[in-house]
Amino acid sequence: MDALLSYEKGDTMTSTATAPRIVAPDDGRDGFLGNIGARFMIDGQQADERFSLVEHPMSPRALAAPLHRHTREDEYSFVLEGRMGALLGDDVVEAGPGDLVFKPRNQWHTFWNAGDEPCRILETISAERSRPSP
Numbered sequence: 001m002d003a004l005l006s007y008e009k010g011d012t013m014t015s016t017a018t019a020p021r022i023v024a025p026d027d028g029r030d031g032f033l034g035n036i037g038a039r040f041m042i043d044g045q046q047a048d049e050r051f052s053l054v055e056h057p058m059s060p061r062a063l064a065a066p067l068h069r070h071t072r073e074d075e076y077s078f079v080l081e082g083r084m085g086a087l088l089g090d091d092v093v094e095a096g097p098g099d100l101v102f103k104p105r106n107q108w109h110t111f112w113n114a115g116d117e118p119c120r121i122l123e124t125i126s127a128e129r130s131r132p133s134p
Contacts, residue, residue: 070105078123079121080120
């Protein structure tokens with residue numbers, strides 16, 4: 001199927017092109033966000049501003065970001081390797097491979113590599129979308 005059709009009561013019919021896509025290990029856009037690496041695997045524009053998918057490699061004991069919060073998006077950090085520490089509101093947590101850390105919108109947070117080995121996380125950033133009133 002080369003198109004996805006969606007319809008909700010009160011909406012007009014829309015068609016969004018969908019095609020199989022594989023993001024290989026060397027694909028995406030590489031860069032840095034502060035002290036950590038960032039490989040933008042799927043950015044907001046490619047996903048119609050619904051979400052972004054970013055891989056963050058972190059050096060041992062690196063602070064990823066200063067304390068901050070987002071008002072329009074939630075973040076989900078899936079730990080691929082190493083140990084990720086996070087301050088979520090007043091709680092400090094530590095997560096390892098296979099763990100998913102949820103950072104909801106409007107919550108003050110920061111995160112870091114909590115270990116002496118490299119850490120790698122896969123972060124999904126979900127954006128707010130307005131829906132038409134019924």
